[in-house]
Amino acid sequence: MTETINTASTKEYVSYHVKDRIGYITLTRPEKRNALNFDMVTELKQAFVAAEDDEACKVIVLRAEGKVFCSGADLEFLQRLQEYDYHDNLVDSTHLMQLFRLIYTLKKVVIAQIHGHAIAGGCGLAALCDFSFAVPEARFGYTEVKIGFIPAIVKVFLLRKIGEAKARQLLLTGDLVSAEEAKAIGLINYVVSAGELEEQVNAFAQKLCKENSRQAMEVTKEMIARVQEMSLEDGLQYAAEMNAVARGSEDCQKGIASFLNKESLSW
Structure with missing residues (x-):
């Protein structure tokens, strides 16, 4: 089949393009380990809305550049949190909540292509996708409690996905788990080698598109x-x-x- 690119857009932190009915949303902040800040969350929201409305796109793949899938909140953002009052924090927290809810309720199937570590908010992104493929070397976890923070928003979705016992284990310890462990508790679906990751994700997405x-x-x-x-x-x-x-x-x-x-x- 001849590959066709129907739609494409690139912003500062996120890019979106469609190829053979698969919409690719890519985190493009590798120098910061694809860490989340307010603007990146905004661009992700915009990309998912665009993909949902795009008739050329049937299935969505969420992926990232660099060595890390997503390391969670940006360090500079964490430093600014200390200066925020309750109202400022509520605005920012609601902004992230809206992204998580959007992915969870999106009309189209979302597949995570996880080529590296997914930690804290990054693990939240991975958990929200309908299907997830990860390399064996990837690590997963919610480390918020280790810095006196709480994994508040993702908890709502994680309890639904993996149940209370496993959610307690991840959220209260803050420990990282391997890709195989993440698969065993239902956090992700498939573990594949780095050399086969893109091919496996593409084949799975095409299967959903065609069947x-x-x-x-x-x-x-x-x-x-x-x-x-x-x-x-x-x-x-x-x-x-x-x-x-x-x-x-x-x-x-x-x-x-x-x-x-x-x-x-x-x-």
């Missing part, structure tokens, strides 16, 4: 986010209603017709 309905993945993601807040009865009622809606969708009708007629289907 799965965009609409079905979008609704499934939405339901995963919403149903956990509901009681058993409300969740089941919501599921039944969404099931009924899905049956009348164009994608479902197309898929069932192809299945019944034993025709190959490419989305």
